[in-house]
Amino acid sequence: MRVYNFSAGPAMLPLPVLEQAQAELTDWQGSGMSVMEDSHRGKAFVACAAAAEEKFRQVLSIPDTYRVLFLQGGATGQFAAVPMNIGTTGSAAYLNTGQWSKKAIAEARKYVSVDVVADEAASSYTTVPEAGSFTVPASAAYLHYTPNETIGGVAFDYVPEADVPLVGDFSSTIASRPLDVSSFGVVYAGTQKNLGPAGLAVVIVRDDLIGSARPDTPAVWDYGVMAKSDSMTNTPPTFTWYLLGLILDWIIAEGGVAEMERRNAAKAEALYGYVDASSFYANPVARNARSWMNVPFTLADPALDAAFLAGAQDAGMTNLKGHRSVGGMRASIYNAMPMEGVTTLIDYMREFERTSA
Numbered sequence: 485m486r487v488y489n490f491s492a493g494p495a496m497l498p499l500p501v502l503e504q505a506q507a508e509l510t511d512w513q514g515s516g517m518s519v520m521e522d523s524h525r526g527k528a529f530v531a532c533a534a535a536a537e538e539k540f541r542q543v544l545s546i547p548d549t550y551r552v553l554f555l556q557g558g559a560t561g562q563f564a565a566v567p568m569n570i571g572t573t574g575s576a577a578y579l580n581t582g583q584w585s586k587k588a589i590a591e592a593r594k595y596v597s598v599d600v601v602a603d604e605a606a607s608s609y610t611t612v613p614e615a616g617s618f619t620v621p622a623s624a625a626y627l628h629y630t631p632n633e634t635i636g637g638v639a640f641d642y643v644p645e646a647d648v649p650l651v652g653d654f655s656s657t658i659a660s661r662p663l664d665v666s667s668f669g670v671v672y673a674g675t676q677k678n679l680g681p682a683g684l685a686v687v688i689v690r691d692d693l694i695g696s697a698r699p700d701t702p703a704v705w706d707y708g709v710m711a712k713s714d715s716m717t718n719t720p721p722t723f724t725w726y727l728l729g730l731i732l733d734w735i736i737a738e739g740g741v742a743e744m745e746r747r748n749a750a751k752a753e754a755l756y757g758y759v760d761a762s763s764f765y766a767n768p769v770a771r772n773a774r775s776w777m778n779v780p781f782t783l784a785d786p787a788l789d790a791a792f793l794a795g796a797q798d799a800g801m802t803n804l805k806g807h808r809s810v811g812g813m814r815a816s817i818y819n820a821m822p823m824e825g826v827t828t829l830i831d832y833m834r835e836f837e838r839t840s841a
């Protein structure tokens with residue numbers, strides 16, 4: 485039986501995609517083998533990889549002046565790759581809005597001098613800095629921020645402005661709604677939240693930022709090297725790349741990112757609406773900074789957490805336990821989570837409250 489999987493990542497995938505992958509598993513495109521067994525240099529896989537890039541470009545309307553790279557090491561790899569590739573002036577500005585920003589900052593400090601130009605510590609990372617409230621030094625090579633903090637459930641409701649290239653870690657929000665790529669120098673995202681299984685980071689990088697990597701940059705993270713080889717300097721995770729293509733087919737067939745935005749807004753509105761109306765459940769995040777993708781909520785009495793989770797499991801909902809640093813619950817409601825999953829959760833929350841409060 486399929487469950488409603490509220491995991492923050494790896495996360496739920498659309499059933500039709502899994503079924504297609506299953507149907508093609510032992511005989512992919514008449515090859516008599518699975519896509520996992522074929523050469524990454526063969527005609528079939530090279531075409532499959534190129535088609536995935538084309539679909540990604542279509543879905544996000546990526547301008548021709550940007551390259552799309554498929555790199556290993558996940559988003560965490562990009563925490564290092566970004567300063568190594570574009571930290572040309574030796575310093576960079578970062579916005580600190582929570583756990584993932586902190587990790588990006590700590591990693592960047594190995595390669596560049598980091599200027600944290602806004603830090604939301606005072607609100608315990610339940611807010612985003614106000615637009616225009618921070619200053620980015622002109623000497624910074626770039627400004628890095630985390631549009632959606634997956635752990636804290638905090639999201640920017642605007643795109644920061646800066647005179648230097650803007651870098652966004654879109655791991656938990658990519659393809660959940662339209663994105664104006666032209667505002668960015670680099671957009672990167674691990675695939676395992678909204679785009680497929682784990683194994684890749686997709687990196688959208690503006691042409692003029694390619695080719696200035698410091699000489700000790702590993703080849704597999706050097707944007708110039710990887711752009712030249714179509715991200716195949718070494719063997720890529722072929723199955724992940726293939727499945728990414730199937731997910732993009734699904735997004736396109738469902739109506740693209742505009743339709744994803746409509747559905748995701750409706751799911752988030754329903755869940756926050758219920759939490760806000762209840763005195764039993766609470767969400768700590770400032771209203772203008774609430775994530776559409778990751779919804780943390782606490783119960784009035786943490787002693788009830790275990791019973792809540794066990795009952796949810798029995799009702800076909802899994803991975804609702806909040807991150808250890810936040811406590812309580814977290815419902816991740818990425819593209820593949822249907823509205824019925826959210827209404828099932830809300831119905832369960834209502835019943836749990838009625839029987840436990």
Ligand SMILES: *Cc1c(COP(=O)(O)O)cnc(C)c1O
Pocket residue numbers: 493557558559560561584630632633634653654655656674675
């Ligand atoms: C999950 C996540 C990461 C880490 O991704 P990995 O692929 O595990 O390296 C980084 N940033 C954000 C915002 C995330 O949600």
